[in-house]
Amino acid sequence: MMFDLEKEIRKWKKSLQKHEVFENGFIADIELHLRDSYSAQKQAGLTEEDAFRQAVAQVGTAESIAAEYNKNRLVMLNRHSPLRPGRFMPALVWNYIKTALRTIRRHKGYSLINVSGLAIGLTVCMLIVLWVADEWSFDRFNTNARQIYRVYRNESATQKNSTTVLTPPPMAAALKSDFPEIIKATRFGYWHRQLVTYKDKSFNEPGFRYADPDFIDMFSFPLIKGNPKTVLSNPYSVILTEKTATKYFAEEDPLGKILTVNNSFNVTVTGVIHNESLNSSLEFDLLSPFVIILKESIGEGNADNWGFNSFGTYVMLEQSASADNLNQKLAGYLKKYSDTDTDELVLQPLTDIHLFSNLGHDLRNRGDIKYVWIFSALAVFVLLIACVNFMNLTTARSANRAKEVGLRKVVGAERSQLIRQFFGESILIALLALVIALIFLELLLPLFNTLSGKQLASGWWNNPILLLGFIGLALVTGILSGSYPALFLSAFQPIRILKSTERSSGANPLFRKILVIFQFTLSVFLIIGTLIISRQLSYMRNIDLGFSKEHIIYLSIHGELHDKYGSIRERFLQNPDVIRITASMTLPTNIQGSPGTPMWEGRPSDAKMEIKADFVDYDYIETFEIPLVEGRSFSRQYSADPETAFIVNEEAVRRMGLEKPVVGKRFGFWNIDGQIIGVMKDAHFQNLHHKIEPLVFKMFPGWLRRMYVKIRSANVPSTLASLEKTWEEMNLGYPFEYRFLDEDFHNLYKSEARLGKIFQSFAALAVFIACLGLFGLASFIAEQRTKEIGIRKVLGSSTARIVALLNREFLYCIAAANLIAWPIAYFATHEWLQKFPYRTNIKIWVFLLSAALGLAVALLTVSLQTLRAARANPVDSLRHE
């Protein structure tokens, strides 16, 4: 038999192949070696057969070689594979993007829901971010903001929990000279409206304020015109804001122009300040040196009057000084200047005034940190709802992506790569939503500004921080909403998917239900919140105040008008449509406290009582129809009334512990010893954030600043016209400016009403987004069950029963959401209502209505889809797929 080399080699190779460590490459190596060796042996003179045997012997036994290879394999297993793909494969990026875009394109409806839901969520978030940032920015434009403090009085020595920001005129200068760490100090004051005249233009200015020259150095209002060093140094100078300057002078240069105040003295314009775009708790339209108040209004004698608590005081500390230290040093400070003054002074950071302050006589138009928190929470809620939509729809439709995942895994993708791919997709969608959201933002901002009464401008295109913040927001949204889908999709087992042994019906249905429940819990919570808020607001607006405010106009009587009040009153009363006329110092919608405790008959020496007070004219009780429970009103028939008569309310009587009859009891206040002539029923002379407190009315003709005219309800416009005519005829030198009292009353709740409206709109959007998701989910489920529906119909099921079948699942979810939302909403709204002393009660129907609303909206959404599916022709549905 001839020796067949190839056959022998094949046999030899087979013996090697028994050992599985020999991979084909290794065998090829050794085979070549064998052939080389064989050739060499043959050349040495051996026969073919002997040469082959020799060569095989030299190569060695398969076992020994295999053992060596096996060692290598073990080493290799303990190491990372050299074939391991990189963490990120740039070559696949384009594929990822293509896949993402393809998915978006193939499922336009779902993508639309995903993207628009996220876009609306992001828009709401961005609006709220802008709003919160705006609230937060108050006073922070001042470069010295951290060093500036407002000084307020803590009156708890005489009255419980009472504070006031009103301080006396000499305090600022005294503080500055007594404490070296105070480097600057200013008073900031208001003294009634001022009639300001330039040529033929004349306005009653409510925004006339007074400050000391340090004001300009302390605060950073940019001076557009004028010399900052001297702008307030001349006592009769005035700084105008840009808006005011335009109002008086239009295009003319305002510097050096002379304005007449109250037809009695002149001030020269020395500067124009910009404050339009600045968020400042200190508001003003015109600013003059404080000494004008002393010279022209309250008399220079009051410059040293430590009892004249009517103005704000602001101080600026050295950079290194600590406010805490100074607060300690301020203990008992007021005693130094006024032995009977037991109040304590406290420093309040300027930046706390807008959001964190709730002091007596505080500045107007302040914000409230509570609303900042509520709105921030709302923003998070809305975004969460949008994210849940995304999660739900993506996982529900995951069956469509399963094959892709399986294939990617088979060709070597690792789970981490797939997770990154899906995160990438959700971030891509979030960024797409961001682009749309930025467009929405620009479109909605004017509307939001009207709603919020702010002048927000997004300006993200030239505000890199804001833009980065928005992008960050979108990234967080993308990661949040992509988290579950990414983990879920990447966990698919390729073998199962590709074999199709298991029909993937999307994510775990339980988890999907939990997400729907979560969304609707938030939605129901927001609906309840909205209802409670609007109920509380309407409760406050419609509560019986205890006095009449209808058909009463009021006019400011300051300056010369004050002296002419008597004659105006007489002339107006001749008008048959005028019912009554009276006057007072402050508006009955906001009667403030007065420092000190009054004296009364039988008062224990240590008794303290905070009391609100107003100075009024005859007919006050009658004009406002305040019911008297005892005694009488101020009357012209008693000559002593203007001097010694007091009228108090029931609450005051209760607190003083006076026994009936109260009338005739001695009572004293402001060093006036008198007696009580009447007791009026308790009424709300402050907004409803305040409890009814002791109140006293005293006649004081010198302090009347507002005149009230009660007119007949018929022919209001003609009455007003004829009053104006009378006014003009009297040639008073002041414009006829009036306002309706009830209008003013509504303004008390303007900020609440605004916030309520914003809350309502955003809550509605949140519910809308949740419904959008539900719509998508319902249509997905209807689509999945197309065949089932077809069969059921063929077998005789009615449309209604099919709709009911499909809706049932959602109904359970909504019911569960209500059960969870109710207690949370109850506690949250209960807590919120606690800050109102007069509050609506939480009624069960609010919850039922919310549940019904939630249910109705959800059912409507779901039924839109299920009805379509149920009504489809079974022939078509059975041909489905």
Added chain:
Amino acid sequence: MAASTRPIILAILSRGEDYGYSIIQKVKDISGGHLKWTDGMLYPVLQRMEMDDLITSKWKLSGEGRPRHYYTITEKGRKELASELVSWRNVWQALVRLAKPIPAED
């Protein structure tokens, strides 16, 4: 395998790329016929050295038309060889100093 095999292979490859059969012949020549291992055992060693990045390999067609697996020393391999040489020299010197000459075999 003997600890000496790897430095010997590295030393051979440091003179230029080579293929398996040729390397083994050279190893046999150098070791003066004292190599106790069969030829096939060298291939796992080469694989292991490749795993350790000391050498790389590629297939080439030889002049005789036969494909050959050529091995090339890497930079890491050269460093390894240098340090191996140093330590071998140290061992050798130590042995020379300590030991009496071993009588050569006849």
